[in-house]
Amino acid sequence: MGISFDRETRIAGYRPATFKNGLSGYLRTYDPGRLIDLTSLFPLRRDGAIMFEECLDRGLIDPxxxxxxxxxxxxxxxxxxxxTPNAKARAALERFLDRVDxxxxxPEAMSRVDEVWLFGSLxxxxxxxxxxxxxxARSSDPRFKDLDDRxxxxxxxxxxxxxxxQSWTFPWDRIDxxxxxxxxxxxxxPLLAGVQDGLTDxxxxxxxxxxxxxxxxxxxxxxxxxxxxxxxPGRSNEVDPLPEMPDLTPATLRPMDARWLTGYDNRGRVSPYDIYRGWTDDCHKLFPDYPEHLRIATDSADLSRFPWLPRSLKQKGLDGRSAVAIMSATDYxxxxxxxxxxxxxxxxxxTLEARFSDLLLHRSRKNVDLATLPEMAAATALILAVDAERCLRRQIESGTAPHLTIRILNGTLPDTMRNYFVTELASxxxxxxxxxxxARIRSSVRIELA
Structure with a gap:
C-alpha cells in the first residue's frame, strides 16, 4: 500500500517519473548542478533547472x-x-475471487484461502x-500428514x-x-502486484x-x-506511517535562480555546450562564439580568477532571482x-518585467566596448526565456490559456546600451x-520595450 501517480499526470508539463527519478538522483549528491545535468532525464539543462525550481516551489526540496x-x-x-477506473479494478478483483473459489x-489443491481482506483506494x-x-489468510489442507507428504x-x-x-531452492517452493x-x-x-500473503502487515x-x-x-x-x-491493536511503532499524497500545489511564481545557466558554478562560467547538450544549431544561433569572458554572478560568486571585480558585487543584494550581475570582461x-x-x-x-541598473565599465569611464554586448544579451535572453517557459508551463497545468508579456524596461541606460544591448535582447x-x-505548445508571448 503506497502512493501511486497516474502516468498521464503532468507536473509543470513533466511526467511524475521525471520528478521521481530526478529526486532519486539528487539524493546521491545533493548537488543542484549535477541534478539539472542528468542527461538521461533532461533533454536540455533548462528542463532540469525548471524541474529543480518546481521541487523548491512544491515542497519537495527545502529551499x-x-x-x-x-x-x-x-x-x-x-x-x-x-x-485504472474503479469498474475495471472491480472486474479484476472478481476474477481473482473466482480463482480463489x-x-x-x-480436491487436489494443497493450500486453501481462508479469508481475503480489502483495504486502500478500491x-x-x-x-x-x-x-x-x-x-x-492462507492455510494448508489437513489431509496431508506432514511436509514430506505435501x-x-x-x-x-x-x-x-x-x-x-526446472530447479528449486527448497523442495517446498513447489507448494508456494x-x-x-x-x-x-x-x-x-499488474493491479494485484502488491497482494499481501498473510494478515500480519x-x-x-x-x-x-x-x-x-x-x-x-x-x-x-x-x-x-x-x-x-x-x-x-493499532499501528505498530515499527511500521512507518502510511504515506499521504503530497500536496503539489506550487508556490507563487517567481523568477528562477539565474545560476542555472552556469550549472550553479560559483565562478559564474557559462558553457553553451552543456546548456544545449552539444554544439547544436540552436546553440550556435544564440552563441555563435564561445563566451569565455562571460560571467553570471551573485553575492556568492568567486571571481578571484576573473580580471575584474565590479563594484556592484562588493555590495550585497544579488540573490540570483530579483537581481543578478551579467558581465563580460578581460584585462583590458x-x-x-x-x-x-x-x-x-x-x-x-x-507579465515578466526585466529592468537594468548599475552599468559599470572596466578601464573606461564612458565608452561601452561593443564586443562585450552580444554574449551578455544572449545570456539575458536565455534567462528571461526560461522564466517565461516556466510561467507558460504553470498556466497549462492550471488549465489557463498560455499567455505572457515580457516587458523590458530601458530605464536610464545610455543610447549605446539601448541600441546594442536592449534592442538585441528583444530581437x-x-x-x-x-x-x-x-515543445509542441502554442502560446501568445509578447515582447515589449518600455
Whole structure:
C-alpha cells in the first residue's frame, strides 16, 4: 500500500517519473548542478533547472537546506502507474475471487484461502486506483500428514505445468508456486502486484479494511468496513506511517535562480555546450562564439580568477532571482550590468518585467566596448526565456490559456546600451533565437520595450 501517480499526470508539463527519478538522483549528491545535468532525464539543462525550481516551489526540496523533504521522499518512493477506473479494478478483483473459489473447490489443491481482506483506494471507492490492496489468510489442507507428504504431492501436480521452474531452492517452493499459480493465473494482473500473503502487515498498519471473502461462510461476503483488522491493536511503532499524497500545489511564481545557466558554478562560467547538450544549431544561433569572458554572478560568486571585480558585487543584494550581475570582461575592457526580474499581473495575464541598473565599465569611464554586448544579451535572453517557459508551463497545468508579456524596461541606460544591448535582447526573444514555448505548445508571448 503506497502512493501511486497516474502516468498521464503532468507536473509543470513533466511526467511524475521525471520528478521521481530526478529526486532519486539528487539524493546521491545533493548537488543542484549535477541534478539539472542528468542527461538521461533532461533533454536540455533548462528542463532540469525548471524541474529543480518546481521541487523548491512544491515542497519537495527545502529551499533553505536544499535537502529532500518528507514530501519529496514520498515522491521518490511512489509508483508511477496507469490509473485504472474503479469498474475495471472491480472486474479484476472478481476474477481473482473466482480463482480463489476454484482453488478452494479443487480436491487436489494443497493450500486453501481462508479469508481475503480489502483495504486502500478500491475499498474507499475512489474513481481511479493504482492497484488493489489485499491481504490473504492462507492455510494448508489437513489431509496431508506432514511436509514430506505435501512436497511429494506437489511434485506430481507440478509436472503438468511446462512453464514451472526446472530447479528449486527448497523442495517446498513447489507448494508456494502452485498456490500463486492457482490464485493469480499464468500471469499476475499488474493491479494485484502488491497482494499481501498473510494478515500480519495489515494488522500492523492499523488501517480501515473490509472482509470480502470468508471460506468458513461459503466464499464472498459483504461485511462492513472496520476501522482496523480485528487482530490489530493499532499501528505498530515499527511500521512507518502510511504515506499521504503530497500536496503539489506550487508556490507563487517567481523568477528562477539565474545560476542555472552556469550549472550553479560559483565562478559564474557559462558553457553553451552543456546548456544545449552539444554544439547544436540552436546553440550556435544564440552563441555563435564561445563566451569565455562571460560571467553570471551573485553575492556568492568567486571571481578571484576573473580580471575584474565590479563594484556592484562588493555590495550585497544579488540573490540570483530579483537581481543578478551579467558581465563580460578581460584585462583590458569590460561591461557589467545588473538584471532585475519580477512577475506582475494576474495568472491569466502575467507579465515578466526585466529592468537594468548599475552599468559599470572596466578601464573606461564612458565608452561601452561593443564586443562585450552580444554574449551578455544572449545570456539575458536565455534567462528571461526560461522564466517565461516556466510561467507558460504553470498556466497549462492550471488549465489557463498560455499567455505572457515580457516587458523590458530601458530605464536610464545610455543610447549605446539601448541600441546594442536592449534592442538585441528583444530581437533574440522576438525571433525565437532562444526558444520560449515548451515543445509542441502554442502560446501568445509578447515582447515589449518600455
Amino acid at each position: 533553505d537546506t536544499l535537502k529532500v523533504t518528507d514530501q519529496g521522499m514520498v515522491m521518490v518512493r511512489a509508483k508511477v502507474v496507469a490509473r 476454484a482453488l478452494n473447490r479443487d 475499498m474507499r471507492e475512489e474513481p481511479n486506483v493504482g492497484d488493489i490492496d489485499l491481504a490473504i 512436497v511429494k504431492h506437489a511434485r506430481k501436480l507440478i509436472a503438468i505445468y511446462p512453464e514451472a521452474p 508456486w502452485l498456490y500463486r499459480r492457482a490464485i493469480f493465473g499464468p500471469r499476475r494482473e 495489515l494488522a500492523s498498519l492499523g488501517v480501515p479494511c473490509r472482509l470480502i471473502y470468508d471460506r468458513a461462510r461459503g466464499g464472498r461476503v459483504d461485511d462492513p468496513i472496520l476501522p482496523r483488522h480485528p487482530s490489530s 575592457w569590460g561591461t557589467c550590468i545588473t538584471l532585475h526580474r519580477a512577475f506582475a499581473g494576474t495568472e491569466q495575464a502575467p 533574440l526573444l522576438e525571433t525565437r533565437a532562444v526558444a520560449i514555448e515548451p
